[in-house]
Amino acid sequence: MLGISAFAFSRSLRRVSVNAALATLGSAFFAFAFLGGFASGDSDRDARLLAHVSVVVSASLVYLLLYVLGILRQREVARRAGLALAGVTALVLAGSWSLEPLQAQALGTAIACLIGLAALVLSLRRALRGDRLAWVVVVGVFFMLLAIAGLGWIALHRSGAPWQLHALTATAATAYLVTMASVLWMRYAYLVELHQVMAHGPSYDPVTRMRSHGETGRMVGEAFRQYRDDPVPLGMIVVSIANLDVLGKLYGQSAVNHALFVCAGRLRREVPEYAETGRLADDSFLLLVRNCSNSGPLLALARAVQARLSRPVKLNTSFEAGSIGAKQTRWVAEIGVGVLRVYRPDARAASAVAMGRGMSRTAWSYPSRVAWYDEKSGEIVGMPLVPA
Missing domain, CATH: 3.30.70.270 (Reverse transcriptase/Diguanylate cyclase domain)
Structure with a gap:
């Protein structure tokens, strides 16, 4: 997906490249952090870091999904959604410091799942109104929820997580990325073709x-x-x-x-x-x-x-x-x-x-x-x- 985003950037389709790159980097950063990529040896510090990562990254990915789906086309709607997600993120992060580190990490994972559930409901409503692309987004958000829940459980019970949970989480995370790639392609293949039409004109x-x-x-x-x-x-x-x-x-x-x-x-x-x-x-x-x-x-x-x-x-x-x-x-x-x-x-x-x-x-x-x-x-x- 990073390669595709670089290709899109070279074709002057910067919005396409930015969205594809953000989807890839955000997902990879989330998985890398929850699998111990930023472990410092201090369990309390690591737990608070994961609490921050789970809320910030999940809110960003959900905002990106809603934008690609077309729900945030109007600037006023996009502004309100951005402010709402930013407000929820800031409130949760501030409140997490009043909890124990592991409790803060669990709260961050729970809020990330709630944000994903809200995106699932919005996508499902749009799909029921006849948007075929929204059905693909519904599948993608479902896999994203599985991946978030699985990674959160693995991070909380790192030594006791069964291999079946690792396999399920890895499959869900991979399926989310594949689904996200297909959504981006379905949405932006239209824009790539439209770019050619508007460039060539009536010929x-x-x-x-x-x-x-x-x-x-x-x-x-x-x-x-x-x-x-x-x-x-x-x-x-x-x-x-x-x-x-x-x-x-x-x-x-x-x-x-x-x-x-x-x-x-x-x-x-x-x-x-x-x-x-x-x-x-x-x-x-x-x-x-x-x-x-x-x-x-x-x-x-x-x-x-x-x-x-x-x-x-x-x-x-x-x-x-x-x-x-x-x-x-x-x-x-x-x-x-x-x-x-x-x-x-x-x-x-x-x-x-x-x-x-x-x-x-x-x-x-x-x-x-x-x-x-x-x-x-x-x-x-x-x-x-x-x-x-």
């Missing part, structure tokens, strides 16, 4: 990872060449975003790049493997389904894409992509989806794409935001709303 294709819109044209051209040789119907879905221009005028090109990045990521997660995707112009995406003999799955996919991309998102409106807490604004994409099936022998690629794009713009005025070319009537119709 970077956030759907197919191609740097040129021409690749989409070549994909469609190849599909139509195969269609002429073997006229199996093609399904086309064009997704257009209506309010990108307004977003750019208000917040600049970086916000537009971020919006495209988020929409493309959602699109990739929603689209099945058999559908090919590509960037189309500056405000549209193209989905191509080969061997589309039935319009039902195509329309179902169009509805799912429209619903997924219409969810609100918090956009980063500053150029500093290395921080989650950068300037943000809530934004909802105004999505229009055009759906058609290419089945005529004389169909041309350019005409089909143009028709799909025009239908997606027409869909902006429909309640369902989905326009479909009805093959029986030969008309463009709006899909009915699906009851929630």
